[in-house]
Amino acid sequence: MLYAILRRFGQMLFVMFGISVIVFLIFFATPGADPAARIAGRNASPEVLAAVRHSFGFDQPLYVQYTRMMEKIFVTGDLTSFVNRGWKVVPAVMDSIPVTLSLVFGAAVLWVVVSIIIGIVAAATRDSWLDKLLMALGLLGISMPVYWLGEVMNLITQSRHHDKWVFSWVPPLGYKNFSDDPKGWFLTLVIPWITLAILYIGIYGRVLRAAIIESMQEDYIRTARAKGLSETRILFRHALRTSLIAFVTLFGLDFGALVGGSALLTEVVFGLHGIGKLTYDALQNLDLPMIMATVMYASMFVVVANAVVDFVYILLDPRLRTS
Amino acid sequence: MILSVRDLKVSFRTHDGPVRAIDGVSFDLEESEILGVVGESGSGKTVSLLAVMGLITDPNATIEGSIRYKGRELVGLPPRELRRLRGNEIAMIFQDPMTALTPVYTIGWQIAEQIRVHRGVSKAKAMERVEELLAEVNFPNPHEAMSRYPHQLSGGMRQRAVIAMALSCDPALLVADEPTTALDVTVQAGILDLVRRLRAKHRSAVVLITHDMGVVSELADRVMVMYAGRVVERGTRTELFSDPRHPYTSALLGSIPPLTGQKPRRLPAIPGSPPSLLRLPQGCAFGPRCPVRYGPCEAGKPGLGKDAHAAACFRVAQA
Amino acid sequence: MIDIDRPILETRSLAKRFSIGTRFSAEGRRTIHAVDNVSLIVRRGETVGLVGESGCGKSTLARCLVRLYDITDGKLLFEGDDITSKSLSELRPLRRRLQMVFQDPSASLNPRRRVGDLVAEPLRIHGRLSSPEITARVAELFELVGLLPDHVMRYPHEFSGGQRQRVGIARAIALNPDLVVLDEPVSALDVSVQAQIVNLLADLQEKLKLTYIFIAHDLSVVRQVSTRIAVMYLGSIVEEGPAEEVFATPVHPYSQALISAVPVVETTPSGTRKRIILTGDVPSPLKPPLGCRFHPRCPIAVDRCRSERPELKEHRPGRKVACHFPTLS
Numbered sequence: 001m002l003y004a005i006l007r008r009f010g011q012m013l014f015v016m017f018g019i020s021v022i023v024f025l026i027f028f029a030t031p032g033a034d035p036a037a038r039i040a041g042r043n044a045s046p047e048v049l050a051a052v053r054h055s056f057g058f059d060q061p062l063y064v065q066y067t068r069m070m071e072k073i074f075v076t077g078d079l080t081s082f083v084n085r086g087w088k089v090v091p092a093v094m095d096s097i098p099v100t101l102s103l104v105f106g107a108a109v110l111w112v113v114v115s116i117i118i119g120i121v122a123a124a125t126r127d128s129w130l131d132k133l134l135m136a137l138g139l140l141g142i143s144m145p146v147y148w149l150g151e152v153m154n155l156i157t158q159s160r161h162h163d164k165w166v167f168s169w170v171p172p173l174g175y176k177n178f179s180d181d182p183k184g185w186f187l188t189l190v191i192p193w194i195t196l197a198i199l200y201i202g203i204y205g206r207v208l209r210a211a212i213i214e215s216m217q218e219d220y221i222r223t224a225r226a227k228g229l230s231e232t233r234i235l236f237r238h239a240l241r242t243s244l245i246a247f248v249t250l251f252g253l254d255f256g257a258l259v260g261g262s263a264l265l266t267e268v269v270f271g272l273h274g275i276g277k278l279t280y281d282a283l284q285n286l287d288l289p290m291i292m293a294t295v296m297y298a299s300m301f302v303v304v305a306n307a308v309v310d311f312v313y314i315l316l317d318p319r320l321r322t323s
Numbered sequence: 324m325i326l327s328v329r330d331l332k333v334s335f336r337t338h339d340g341p342v343r344a345i346d347g348v349s350f351d352l353e354e355s356e357i358l359g360v361v362g363e364s365g366s367g368k369t370v371s372l373l374a375v376m377g378l379i380t381d382p383n384a385t386i387e388g389s390i391r392y393k394g395r396e397l398v399g400l401p402p403r404e405l406r407r408l409r410g411n412e413i414a415m416i417f418q419d420p421m422t423a424l425t426p427v428y429t430i431g432w433q434i435a436e437q438i439r440v441h442r443g444v445s446k447a448k449a450m451e452r453v454e455e456l457l458a459e460v461n462f463p464n465p466h467e468a469m470s471r472y473p474h475q476l477s478g479g480m481r482q483r484a485v486i487a488m489a490l491s492c493d494p495a496l497l498v499a500d501e502p503t504t505a506l507d508v509t510v511q512a513g514i515l516d517l518v519r520r521l522r523a524k525h526r527s528a529v530v531l532i533t534h535d536m537g538v539v540s541e542l543a544d545r546v547m548v549m550y551a552g553r554v555v556e557r558g559t560r561t562e563l564f565s566d567p568r569h570p571y572t573s574a575l576l577g578s579i580p581p582l583t584g585q586k587p588r589r590l591p592a593i594p595g596s597p598p599s600l601l602r603l604p605q606g607c608a609f610g611p612r613c614p615v616r617y618g619p620c621e622a623g624k625p626g627l628g629k630d631a632h633a634a635a636c637f638r639v640a641q642a
Numbered sequence: 643m644i645d646i647d648r649p650i651l652e653t654r655s656l657a658k659r660f661s662i663g664t665r666f667s668a669e670g671r672r673t674i675h676a677v678d679n680v681s682l683i684v685r686r687g688e689t690v691g692l693v694g695e696s697g698c699g700k701s702t703l704a705r706c707l708v709r710l711y712d713i714t715d716g717k718l719l720f721e722g723d724d725i726t727s728k729s730l731s732e733l734r735p736l737r738r739r740l741q742m743v744f745q746d747p748s749a750s751l752n753p754r755r756r757v758g759d760l761v762a763e764p765l766r767i768h769g770r771l772s773s774p775e776i777t778a779r780v781a782e783l784f785e786l787v788g789l790l791p792d793h794v795m796r797y798p799h800e801f802s803g804g805q806r807q808r809v810g811i812a813r814a815i816a817l818n819p820d821l822v823v824l825d826e827p828v829s830a831l832d833v834s835v836q837a838q839i840v841n842l843l844a845d846l847q848e849k850l851k852l853t854y855i856f857i858a859h860d861l862s863v864v865r866q867v868s869t870r871i872a873v874m875y876l877g878s879i880v881e882e883g884p885a886e887e888v889f890a891t892p893v894h895p896y897s898q899a900l901i902s903a904v905p906v907v908e909t910t911p912s913g914t915r916k917r918i919i920l921t922g923d924v925p926s927p928l929k930p931p932l933g934c935r936f937h938p939r940c941p942i943a944v945d946r947c948r949s950e951r952p953e954l955k956e957h958r959p960g961r962k963v964a965c966h967f968p969t970l971s
Binding site for chain 2: 802837862889909917920922
């Protein structure tokens with residue numbers, strides 16, 4: 001167990017190192033990305049440029065610049081943005097994390113619960129009108145882009161129908177800290193949660209339904225029937241657990257990506273300053289320190305999410321346990 | 324009489340038209356008797372026993388005829404009533420022990436589940452019974468085996484666990500579908516030995532489905548040979564093997580290479596292959612492959628008659 | 643000037659080991675001893691039957707013999723020529739002469755191609771035949787294996803299992819091979835069809851002067867087909883000899899148990915043969931027992947069997963056995 005954790009940790013360091021080097025090299029190989037030119041502003045004289053280069057250390061060899069940047073992220077924590085020298089990168093990421101985590105965790109709870117219910121109901125009533133209806137709704141959910149759905153949600157809850165009693169509770173866009181105002185935190189996030197979850201409910205519901213139906217064809221389900229078990233028990237005890245394996249795989253990938261910044265569109269639509277938004281802005285400004293910090297954070301999360309998925313696998317499937 | 328099947332017919336609606344998998348099968352089974360059901364793929368041997376178990380869940384299937392278990396009609400019985408019998412009074416052993424057990428639960432849990440569902444006993448009580456059962460099917464260390472997952476056991480051990488599960492509620496009728504086909508011969512020998520001993524002890528009646536004439540000859544009291552959904556011959560083991568009457572039975576016995584004595588240069592093979600149920604030949608289904616067919620064989624389907632040793636063949640009826 | 647007795651294929655202390663896991667996995671890197679110290683001689687025109695239970699290494703050995711697997715240790719000679727470590731391109735001319743037929747005919751035939759194409763494929767790859775010549779050869783092969791000429795345009799799924807296996811055999815003999823390795827060729831077939839294929843193999847052997855290595859778990863089929871038998875247990879040959887003799891008087895305790903375990907049709911009511919029932923399971927090839935590999939299950943094992951591994955050696959003329967106490971029952 002300890003060995004497995006250490007191995008995961010090693011793997012995480014390796015992934016983070018690899019990604020940071022690649023990001024670093026791509027940045028310096030990108031044409032027009034000369035950081036000194038951006039910092040010094042348009043029409044800067046060569047002398048100014050040289051001074052900027054020197055003061056930021058761009059005249060140093062790449063490996064020195066790389067090590068210094070890593071040191072400033074992980075050791076001293078005082079790496080500053082290229083855009084604004086007073087803006088420290090690490091605290092900026094730290095401030096964004098709770099926003100993104102709040103958004104993604106809440107949505108994940110919602111989509112996992114709802115899609116498991118939908119998947120089970122659809123598989124149990126396979127080929128009935130209910131199954132067909134649920135799958136059609138799922139497809140609808142998958143087909144609605146988040147930015148569109150989010151804007152429609154805003155249109156309904158923020159402007160057009162805000163005065164009606166159904167939506168009058170919806171607070172204006174923005175984020176409230178959980179520790180300052182738990183109720184506000186919850187209320188501001190309800191609509192974003194639903195918006196983000198709808199897409200995943202569609203996908204996960206369909207995946208789970210297919211996996212359950214596949215499990216129900218297995219020989220051991222026939223054995224379970226021969227044992228005289230009820231269909232409900234067969235479904236929940238014998239078919240569901242093996243079906244959840246596909247579900248967990250997908251969840252690990254999606255959750256890792258979302259926490260790492262893929263919830264960007266939802267964040268933008270709902271004015272949440274999370275990691276996605278931060279990364280997006282950093283890319284727009286070719287702000288290498290900020291890009292590097294967000295990418296490091298994201299890769300760390302993806303590896304951790306993968307480790308959690310592997311652990312859940314082992315819980316679900318004893319065949320993966322080593323004796 | 325444990326089981327009495329009369330004129331059982333099972334058909335499936337398929338894209339290519341209706342398929343009659345079982346076409347009028349009748350047989351009886353007495354207490355502690357072993358009935359061997361022999362046939363090749365498509366002969367309907369498995370489908371007929373799945374029908375007995377009420378395990379044909381395909382919505383495209385229709386089942387006609389009568390299946391009486393201890394005098395009680397099973398065809399048309401509500402699912403809840405059937406479930407009460409299944410696993411409790413009628414148990415089944417499947418062909419492939421590799422896939423017959425749920426991979427995510429321990430052997431002990433899976434056997435105990437069946438006991439708890441039917442007997443309503445506590446988990447601890449059920450587990451005690453499981454340990455006894457595993458000892459009975461010759462697990463060297465039953466207590467330890469209970470906490471094993473299926474993938475941690477060899478094929479032979481898994482099949483023993485499946486048998487222990489089938490026996491857990493002392494069934495009066497045990498249906499075994501090719502119980503040793505997936506196993507190696509030395510393992511098979513142990514399982515056959517076990518079935519023989521358990522039959523003597525529990526006095527369960529056993530229906531043994533297999534394609535292996537050797538296995539039937541080892542274990543069965545009476546034998547029923549099936550071809551294309553019909554019974555072509557039935558009789559006691561001795562009758563059937565020393566005096567096979569249906570041309571299919573004798574040809575099938577002849578095509579098995581001998582294990583001792585002079586090797587024939589060529590095996591007396593049956594030409595062609597078993598017919599597709601979608602395109603059954605006119606008259607006797609074995610007709611096109613039969614060495615002794617004549618006029619009447621194409622005109623109608625021969626019946627089995629009422630004798631204890633009977634063959635569904637016009638030639639036999641004529642003789 | 644062909645030396646009749648010169649072996650067509652020979653292995654000398656052949657071994658095949660697989661590594662599983664990596665240095666980083668929980669148990670570390672482990673080795674499966676799939677085939678271990680096998681010395682076997684196959685002569686032209688004979689059929690050597692490999693028998694043994696699942697995991698005994700018979701299929702692995704067969705794949706080594708046609709170099710589908712790389713050989714870990716020992717030597718493999720084809721007509722006296724060392725082909726143990728020949729590269730794939732050096733093996734190309736040999737591939738034509740060494741063919742293999744697999745168990746599941748439906749899995750080894752591409753379902754989206756017509757069977758005529760499938761049979762013609764080896765001819766296109768290896769042969770120097772023109773298109774019309776290939777068509778003619780395919781027709782000839784179809785006739786040889788008992789398929790009808792108009793079957794060439796069909797797809798594999800339109801055939802029965804027996805017919806698909808005929809297609810597999812036609813493919814294997816298309817290039818006039820010398821040696822055909824048959825890995826469970828009749829196991830997936832119905833009993834009535836199995837006999838047809840067994841007969842077909844015998845006919846082809848006679849007509850085309852083929853040498854076979856035949857693997858099946860059905861012992862009576864192996865006996866019918868083979869001239870010689872090698873019984874394998876846990877990666878090694880434990881007994882070898884003429885088929886009928888080995889079946890009549892098996893010498894190794896494992897062969898005795900194996901053969902006695904086969905259920906046969908008895909016509910007398912209670913004429914059960916004496917049966918040896920083995921206890922325990924086959925040990926894991928990850929950790930084969932020391933000494934004789936059969937000793938943990940052997941009814942006659944003594945201390946010597948636990949420490950000293952018996953060599954496969956001649957017991958009587960033509961009969962070899964790997965046992966310290968070869969007793970004739």
